[in-house]
Amino acid sequence: MISIKDLSKVFQTKDQEVRAVDDLSLTIDKGEIFGVIGYSGAGKSTFIRLLNRLEDPTGGNISVDDQDLTAMNKNQLRIARQEIGMIFQHFNLLWSRTVFDNIAFPLEIAGVSKQERKNRVNELIDLVGLSGRGNSYPSQLSGGQKQRVGIARALANNPKVLLCDEATSALDPETTDSILDLLVDINEKLGLTIVLITHEMHVIRKICHQVAVMEDGRIVEQGDVLDVFLHPKQKVTKRFVDQVMGDPEKEHSLQLINDKYQTGEILRLHFVGERTNQALISDVSRKFEVDVNILHGKITQTQKGAYGTMFVQFVGEKNEIDRAVQYIESTSVEVEVSPSV
Amino acid sequence: MFEQLFPNVSVEDIITATNETMFMTLISVAGTFVLGLALGLLLYLSGPGGLWQNKGLNWVTASLVNVFRAIPFIILILLLFPFTDFLMGTIRGPKAALPALIIGGAPFYARLVEIALKEVDKGVIEAAKSMGSKYTTIIFRVLLPESMPALISGITVTAIALIGYTAVAGVIGAGGLGDFAYFYGFQRSDFDVVLICTILIVLIVFIFQFIGDFASRKLDKR
Numbered sequence: 001m002i003s004i005k006d007l008s009k010v011f012q013t014k015d016q017e018v019r020a021v022d023d024l025s026l027t028i029d030k031g032e033i034f035g036v037i038g039y040s041g042a043g044k045s046t047f048i049r050l051l052n053r054l055e056d057p058t059g060g061n062i063s064v065d066d067q068d069l070t071a072m073n074k075n076q077l078r079i080a081r082q083e084i085g086m087i088f089q090h091f092n093l094l095w096s097r098t099v100f101d102n103i104a105f106p107l108e109i110a111g112v113s114k115q116e117r118k119n120r121v122n123e124l125i126d127l128v129g130l131s132g133r134g135n136s137y138p139s140q141l142s143g144g145q146k147q148r149v150g151i152a153r154a155l156a157n158n159p160k161v162l163l164c165d166e167a168t169s170a171l172d173p174e175t176t177d178s179i180l181d182l183l184v185d186i187n188e189k190l191g192l193t194i195v196l197i198t199h200e201m202h203v204i205r206k207i208c209h210q211v212a213v214m215e216d217g218r219i220v221e222q223g224d225v226l227d228v229f230l231h232p233k234q235k236v237t238k239r240f241v242d243q244v245m246g247d248p249e250k251e252h253s254l255q256l257i258n259d260k261y262q263t264g265e266i267l268r269l270h271f272v273g274e275r276t277n278q279a280l281i282s283d284v285s286r287k288f289e290v291d292v293n294i295l296h297g298k299i300t301q302t303q304k305g306a307y308g309t310m311f312v313q314f315v316g317e318k319n320e321i322d323r324a325v326q327y328i329e330s331t332s333v334e335v336e337v338s339p340s341v
Numbered sequence: 342m343f344e345q346l347f348p349n350v351s352v353e354d355i356i357t358a359t360n361e362t363m364f365m366t367l368i369s370v371a372g373t374f375v376l377g378l379a380l381g382l383l384l385y386l387s388g389p390g391g392l393w394q395n396k397g398l399n400w401v402t403a404s405l406v407n408v409f410r411a412i413p414f415i416i417l418i419l420l421l422f423p424f425t426d427f428l429m430g431t432i433r434g435p436k437a438a439l440p441a442l443i444i445g446g447a448p449f450y451a452r453l454v455e456i457a458l459k460e461v462d463k464g465v466i467e468a469a470k471s472m473g474s475k476y477t478t479i480i481f482r483v484l485l486p487e488s489m490p491a492l493i494s495g496i497t498v499t500a501i502a503l504i505g506y507t508a509v510a511g512v513i514g515a516g517g518l519g520d521f522a523y524f525y526g527f528q529r530s531d532f533d534v535v536l537i538c539t540i541l542i543v544l545i546v547f548i549f550q551f552i553g554d555f556a557s558r559k560l561d562k563r
Contacts, residue, residue, distance in 0.1 A: 081472065086468070090462075
């Protein structure tokens with residue numbers, strides 16, 4: 001859907017050149033929610049602006065739906081942009097227009113007739129859950145509602161791609177989740193490809209299928225969200241994973257567990273994209289004569305199922321514990337007995 | 342009562358003078374609005390980071406605006422006599438004051454327009470670009486509507502300055518309340534005439550201010 005080759009953007013300042021995006025290549029498939037995560041200054045903001053040429057690249061190619069964006073002249077680019085929606089951190093609505101007229105704006109640009117505009121806008125208002133607010137001005141809306149208007153506006157011309165520039169960074173956690181749910185909903189309903197940039201791992205975890213980690217203008221790690229969560233290779237990726245997972249394997253907490261719980265068996269359970277075995281603990285305690293004591297852990301939900309690590313203590317007869325462990329081994333949950341650091 | 346307080350005032354003449362002042366003000370405000378808007382847009386669009394960023398054009402426009410803003414109005418009228426004569430066929434009366442009023446007012450308003458446009462959120466312009474807007478669409482559907490309250494309060498300030506200018510123009514024969522106060526009041530030492538002209542001008546200023554404030558507030562949906 002989107003293929004990016006050797007893309008780079010160099011900003012020339014007075015005394016140095018800044019390589020905001022450095023020789024970046026990437027392929028994004030149709031219907032995918034693709035997240036790019038990085039700290040500020042990593043170049044992700046420049047990256048997403050290059051995708052609809054709000055910034056002109058210094059070098060490289062971008063093609064969206066087999067159209068080479070980088071080769072287009074101004075007029076062709078204008079038409080192409082109508083098929084690439086974009087939403088922003090600060091919403092960027094026109095305060096002088098009502099919700100209705102804000103959403104109608106891209107349709108005006110595309111030359112859609114008044115009657116069609118009206119139908120389409122009303123449809124979109126319903127889609128993003130703002131029914132009845134059409135005549136409000138942006139200043140009368142909350143942050144989440146403003147972003148809903150932004151999303152409706154971005155979808156007006158039935159784009160193939162939606163670019164999200166830190167779309168939830170100005171919102172509180174609860175509103176963030178409702179906006180993310182809306183994006184997933186749209187992705188599933190319309191089969192829309194979504195590219196988003198963020199500095200919050202929570203956003204990646206919650207809605208993305210694929211993730212790329214960006215640092216110093218380059219993508220240092222990329223893959224399935226679950227894989228990246230499970231086997232973060234780069235230091236920066238680990239830091240992002242810790243953002244949502246905490247760091248359960250920190251030496252001191254495991255030490256503490258070993259010191260405190262001397263009886264029975266300490267196990268580490270690793271849930272990797274679980275959908276079926278989420279009731280494992282109650283399963284085990286029902287089937288075997290063991291007491292299960294939960295010591296430490298964190299399980300989180302991703303688009304591909306539950307993911308996380310849990311430390312538990314099994315107390316009971318030795319062979320009953322062994323049977324329980326064997327049972328867990330037969331499931332897709334990974335287990336490690338007496339884990340050491 | 343009126344005749345006792347203002348024994349030398351002819352109501353008929355004062356109405357004519359008021360009409361002349363209103364004529365000069367309204368036409369020159371309209372002219373200043375159009376010319377100032379054009380100049381202000383040019384300043385903004387050719388400026389750094391503008392849609393038509395162009396150093397040369399920006400320098401020429403800025404110089405023009407600065408030069409005309411620097412010339413004192415009374416001198417500007419004298420300077421423009423040949424131009425006025427060519428354009429209007431006369432250098433006397435309210436009509437003859439219009440070129441000087443507009444050329445004096447527009448550069449002032451242009452700077453206010455530039456300031457108003459600079460206040461428009463860059464993000465909104467970026468959003469419009471991302472939707473595939475033409476530059477004309479950005480100008481007429483984004484920049485101008487989004488800065489409208491500031492453009493209106495700017496033209497209100499300018500209109501009040503222009504009312505002052507019409508009185509100055511009156512002294513060299515443009516007609517209106519300034520002319521009337523000077524020739525019929527001051528020169529003849531009939532100070533009641535000066536007083537009534539003052540009251541009327543202040544009243545006109547108040548009316549303009551009131552309308553401007555009201556319109557600006559009404560349009561501001563922030």
